[in-house]
Amino acid sequence: DGGITQSPKYLFRKEGQNVTLSCEQNLNHDAMYWYRQDPGQGLRLIYYSQIVNDFQKGDIAEGYSVSREKKESFPLTVTSAQKNPTAFYLCASSISRWGQGTYEQYFGPGTRLTVT
Amino acid sequence: AQKITQTQPGMFVQEKEAVTLDCTYDTSDPSYGLFWYKQPSSGEMIFLIYQGSYDQQNATEGRYSLNFQKARKSANLVISASQLGDSAMYFCAMREGNQFYFGTGTSLTVIP
Numbered sequence: 341d342g343g344i345t346q347s348p349k350y351l352f353r354k355e356g357q358n359v360t361l362s363c364e365q366n367l368n369h370d371a372m373y374w375y376r377q378d379p380g381q382g383l384r385l386i387y388y389s390q391i392v393n394d395f396q397k398g399d400i401a402e403g404y405s406v407s408r409e410k411k412e413s414f415p416l417t418v419t420s421a422q423k424n425p426t427a428f429y430l431c432a433s434s435i436s437r438w439g440q441g442t443y444e445q446y447f448g449p450g451t452r453l454t455v456t
Numbered sequence: 457a458q459k460i461t462q463t464q465p466g467m468f469v470q471e472k473e474a475v476t477l478d479c480t481y482d483t484s485d486p487s488y489g490l491f492w493y494k495q496p497s498s499g500e501m502i503f504l505i506y507q508g509s510y511d512q513q514n515a516t517e518g519r520y521s522l523n524f525q526k527a528r529k530s531a532n533l534v535i536s537a538s539q540l541g542d543s544a545m546y547f548c549a550m551r552e553g554n555q556f557y558f559g560t561g562t563s564l565t566v567i568p
Contacts, residue, residue: 371554373556375558381560381561382547382558382559382560382561383547383558385555385556388554388555390554428499430499430501432501432556434554434556436554443489443551444489444491444503444506445491445501445503445549445556446503447493447500447501449498449499449500450499450500452499
């Protein structure tokens with residue numbers, strides 16, 4: 341089955357600790373994205389990557405870091421510099437070539453991070 | 457300026473009735489895509505329907521249709537024959553190149 345996996349589903353951390361959220365896709369998509377969602381809010385873009393070894397900051401990149409060493413994987417690290425890290429994190433991927441097909445984003449099931 | 461605007465924070469609809477969820481967008485790019493996603497309480501984002509900026513006809517997918525009014529820059533989602541399982545958050549999104557922009561969502565509640 342093709343899709344996106346995120347693990348774990350729930351994550352608890354103490355304040356001051358870095359934590360890495362996993363995102364893996366087997367859809368052969370070039371582009372991958374990380375979003376943050378707070379209760380009752382829409383999605384805000386943290387980082388996105390259009391190709392291996394390249395990524396760009398989104399609207400709220402401060403306090404986060406990413407890597408894209410493999411096409412299939414786009415892990416997100418929430419650092420201790422992120423002031424309000426408790427949120428729901430969604431990873432997504434899409435085909436990068438524009439002009440063919442719908443090119444919607446496919447989403448993973450999300451990770452709920454709680455930092456106390 | 458907001459790229460995607462959803463002005464209805466919450467909507468109620470009677471089961472089996474139709475409902476329209478509003479979405480307006482802002483872009484100067486002639487090539488873009490418009491999407492609607494459903495997010496149930498479990499949190500997953502489910503793709504519902506797509507409309508390309510060059511598409512002449514409104515998109516339809518089963519009970520979902522997208523009322524695309526290009527001159528007004530609106531892309532409203534119409535759900536026909538609402539079911540209890542349609543209760544969820546609905547997000548309108550736009551793609552420009554490889555960037556996606558999301559609205560703040562509309563919470564739909566279907567009343568039995």
